[in-house]
Amino acid sequence: MTALRRRPVPTDPRVRALIAHATRRSRERSTDLSRRSFLLGAAGTAGAAALLAACGTGPTAAPSAAAKDNSSSDKLVRWANWTQYLDQNDDGTEYPTLEAFEAKTGIRVTYAEDIEDNDTFYGKVNGQLKNGQDIGYDIVTLTDWMAARMIRLGYTQALDKAAMPNSTNILENLVNVDFDPGRKHSLTWQSGFAGLAWDKSKVPGGLHSVEDLWKSELAGRVEVLSEMRDTMGLIMLSQGVDPSGDWTDDDFYASLDILREKIGSGHIRKVLGNSYTQDLSSGDAIAVIGWSGDITSLNYESDDRFEFAIPDAGGTLWSDNMMVPIGSPARSNAEKLMDYYYDPEVAAQVAAWVNYITPVQGAKEAMDAIDPDLAENPMIFPTPEILSNVSVFRTLEPDEEERYNGEFLTVIGA
Amino acid sequence: MSIASVLDEGVSTGPVAPARRRRSRSHWILVGPGLVYLILLFVVPVGALLATSLYVPVPGGDIGQYQPALHWQNYVHALSQFWPVMLRSFWFALVATVAALVIGYPMAYAIAVRARGRTLLQGMLLVLVVAPFFTSFILRTIAWKQILADDSLVVSILHWLNLLPEDARLTATPFAVVCGLTYNFLPFMVLPIFAGLERLDARMLEAGADLYAAPITTFRTVTWPLSLPGVVAGTLLVFIPAVGDYVNATLLGNNTNTTMIGQVIDARFFKVLDYPTAAALSVVLMAAIMLLVTVYIRRAGTEELL
Numbered sequence: 001m002t003a004l005r006r007r008p009v010p011t012d013p014r015v016r017a018l019i020a021h022a023t024r025r026s027r028e029r030s031t032d033l034s035r036r037s038f039l040l041g042a043a044g045t046a047g048a049a050a051l052l053a054a055c056g057t058g059p060t061a062a063p064s065a066a067a068k069d070n071s072s073s074d075k076l077v078r079w080a081n082w083t084q085y086l087d088q089n090d091d092g093t094e095y096p097t098l099e100a101f102e103a104k105t106g107i108r109v110t111y112a113e114d115i116e117d118n119d120t121f122y123g124k125v126n127g128q129l130k131n132g133q134d135i136g137y138d139i140v141t142l143t144d145w146m147a148a149r150m151i152r153l154g155y156t157q158a159l160d161k162a163a164m165p166n167s168t169n170i171l172e173n174l175v176n177v178d179f180d181p182g183r184k185h186s187l188t189w190q191s192g193f194a195g196l197a198w199d200k201s202k203v204p205g206g207l208h209s210v211e212d213l214w215k216s217e218l219a220g221r222v223e224v225l226s227e228m229r230d231t232m233g234l235i236m237l238s239q240g241v242d243p244s245g246d247w248t249d250d251d252f253y254a255s256l257d258i259l260r261e262k263i264g265s266g267h268i269r270k271v272l273g274n275s276y277t278q279d280l281s282s283g284d285a286i287a288v289i290g291w292s293g294d295i296t297s298l299n300y301e302s303d304d305r306f307e308f309a310i311p312d313a314g315g316t317l318w319s320d321n322m323m324v325p326i327g328s329p330a331r332s333n334a335e336k337l338m339d340y341y342y343d344p345e346v347a348a349q350v351a352a353w354v355n356y357i358t359p360v361q362g363a364k365e366a367m368d369a370i371d372p373d374l375a376e377n378p379m380i381f382p383t384p385e386i387l388s389n390v391s392v393f394r395t396l397e398p399d400e401e402e403r404y405n406g407e408f409l410t411v412i413g414a
Numbered sequence: 415m416s417i418a419s420v421l422d423e424g425v426s427t428g429p430v431a432p433a434r435r436r437r438s439r440s441h442w443i444l445v446g447p448g449l450v451y452l453i454l455l456f457v458v459p460v461g462a463l464l465a466t467s468l469y470v471p472v473p474g475g476d477i478g479q480y481q482p483a484l485h486w487q488n489y490v491h492a493l494s495q496f497w498p499v500m501l502r503s504f505w506f507a508l509v510a511t512v513a514a515l516v517i518g519y520p521m522a523y524a525i526a527v528r529a530r531g532r533t534l535l536q537g538m539l540l541v542l543v544v545a546p547f548f549t550s551f552i553l554r555t556i557a558w559k560q561i562l563a564d565d566s567l568v569v570s571i572l573h574w575l576n577l578l579p580e581d582a583r584l585t586a587t588p589f590a591v592v593c594g595l596t597y598n599f600l601p602f603m604v605l606p607i608f609a610g611l612e613r614l615d616a617r618m619l620e621a622g623a624d625l626y627a628a629p630i631t632t633f634r635t636v637t638w639p640l641s642l643p644g645v646v647a648g649t650l651l652v653f654i655p656a657v658g659d660y661v662n663a664t665l666l667g668n669n670t671n672t673t674m675i676g677q678v679i680d681a682r683f684f685k686v687l688d689y690p691t692a693a694a695l696s697v698v699l700m701a702a703i704m705l706l707v708t709v710y711i712r713r714a715g716t717e718e719l720l
Contacts, residue, residue: 119685122687149476219581220583266669266671269585269586269669269670270518271668274667282565284564284586402477404685406687406688410495412670413670413677
């Protein structure tokens with residue numbers, strides 16, 4: 001499996017031409033059922049969110065105009081992303097697609113796995129963003145709700161879509177998201193699920209529901225995410241509450257009480273961001289609420305020790321979005337990079353490594369050439385059944401977010 | 415050892431003879447750079463912190479938007495919610511300081527007194543004490559996380575020896591956090607004590623023995639009092655940063671029964687964007703540390719030393 005996953009697109013130009021042709025043809029015919037169903041499935045959840053966002057507050061005290069673009073004189077782009085979120089070579093020392101981009105365009109890329117969770121990252125840079133200053137990144141990759149905040153507050157630059165021909169490859173259901181209709185300020189990087197993951201050798205029966213996490217034999221070895229929407233979303237779903245729907249304070253607090261009790265009793269050992277994967281590796285955690293792609297990546301390093309599943313009661317679906325911060329002096333370099341990653345072949349290469357849902361049309365066909373098994377992997381190209389079982393946490397008003405997030409953080413001990 | 419000696423001199427300084435100084439401009443020129451530095455990087459930020467601690471949210475504003483006010487209720491709110499965490503931080507820091515003293519004093523004694531005269535050995539031992547600083551603080555703490563992990567050798571051996579109950583763990587416990595604090599701040603205890611003991615006149619110990627004092631008595635009446643300035647400096651250097659530490663608590667703890675005040679301030683500031691509460695907690699922490707340190711220096715420091 002390891003060998004297959006990292007197999008690059010064949011170098012033979014004729015084969016490449018064939019792949020490209022096949023990709024184009026299938027796009028024209030638009031026969032890809034699973035993708036269309038994906039659109040239908042996700043459209044419902046996005047619709048509910050759009051309604052709620054319509055009454056959101058407008059930008060308040062937005063920073064001054066975007067920084068001057070020095071892209072042509074300084075060929076550099078600085079990208080902040082999450083860990084294990086870009087294809088790497090076997091040693092984990094190089095990023096093949098990034099190097100191909102550098103070779104192709106002559107633009108140097110500083111790639112930093114600096115995002116551990118949305119709140120922490122935003123907390124560090126928001127002071128500079130407010131003053132329109134350069135935060136040291138030209139592309140930031142943040143989850144929908146945080147992207148919504150960044151765009152609402154005017155902390156992002158408008159993208160020149162004419163300079164990004166590949167950007168039209170974005171999946172149709174992702175074009176008109178409530179926080180950025182028409183994708184004027186953002187482009188999706190990857191999407192994924194939050195669900196349950198466990199160590200197969202230590203949890204032989206596996207997990208089917210959030211309640212399974214509370215079994216006594218797992219006490220002290222369960223960890224959940226510090227991302228409120230994922231942890232709370234999953235617990236709410238287990239209580240029969242749809243987080244994308246019109247739930248009330250009572251619904252939220254009832255689920256929060258469950259979390260409080262499990263943390264208080266020591267059943268949940270830690271609540272943390274991306275670093276839960278380290279605890280799975282070290283054995284400190286054997287059952288977690290985690291993210292789909294992480295577990296697949298982790299399995300490559302540890303002989304398929306772990307398994308991921310969306311709970312029967314449902315999981316959450318989220319997307320991370322690339323944006324150019326207001327103070328970045330390298331917007332057009334950043335646009336070139338985003339455009340490059342919307343080339344279906346490149347997108348397939350990334351998806352084959354990160355194992356998250358790729359937002360690029362044609363990537364499935366390109367994936368067929370890399371690894372037909374992965375093209376059928378429902379975690380990368382989800383089936384309608386899976387999509388019908390996940391929801392997007394509804395957009396929160398600023399005051400709601402402050403209250404819920406504050407309460408959540410208090411419960412998790414921060 | 416210059417830093418350590420400066421520090422313990424600071425502690426042991428007695429009343430200075432009121433020498434008449436010529437007032438001239440050179441006086442101000444010498445003080446100037448330091449004064450400007452302190453005003454810009456200490457007085458101004460502390461002022462800003464005090465001001466922020468009294469802010470209120472902008473009515474109808476977005477997350478993290480606050481406006482100036484004199485809302486003293488912020489302190490009541492912050493303390494009523496977080497006083498247990500505050501107490502826990504002081505408790506952890508105290509335990510870590512005592513542990514560092516118990517571990518560090520014999521180390522310093524061995525290096526300064528026992529290894530006296532053997533310059534090479536002394537130098538090597540000192541390098542060993544300082545060596546961990548060559549690696550990043552964060553990396554060392556992450557290494558501890560691996561050392562104390564459930565599947566680690568340490569935990570397996572403790573289980574095997576029945577020193578640790580079968581279902582007990584080490585990471586994400588107060589024990590792990592206090593261990594981390596002790597480990598990370600140990601050199602700050604050893605170095606000042608070493609600096610104090612290094613100047614200990616061996617003839618005094620001989621004199622003690624000549625007067626038929628048992629070694630323990632000599633230690634109690636001669637060595638210990640003479641090393642007190644170093645002990646006071648060391649305990650302060652461990653205690654103060656340990657109270658506000660959040661790296662150990664985050665990496666080795668991250669459980670609600672290990673939360674320390676530094677974590678709360680960090681989370682309120684960077685995650686909830688609740689700047690007033692974060693600022694109020696910082697002010698309270700600062701005031702509490704200052705109060706404790708003043709009392710401590712007055713009791714343990716000057717009075718006994720004079």
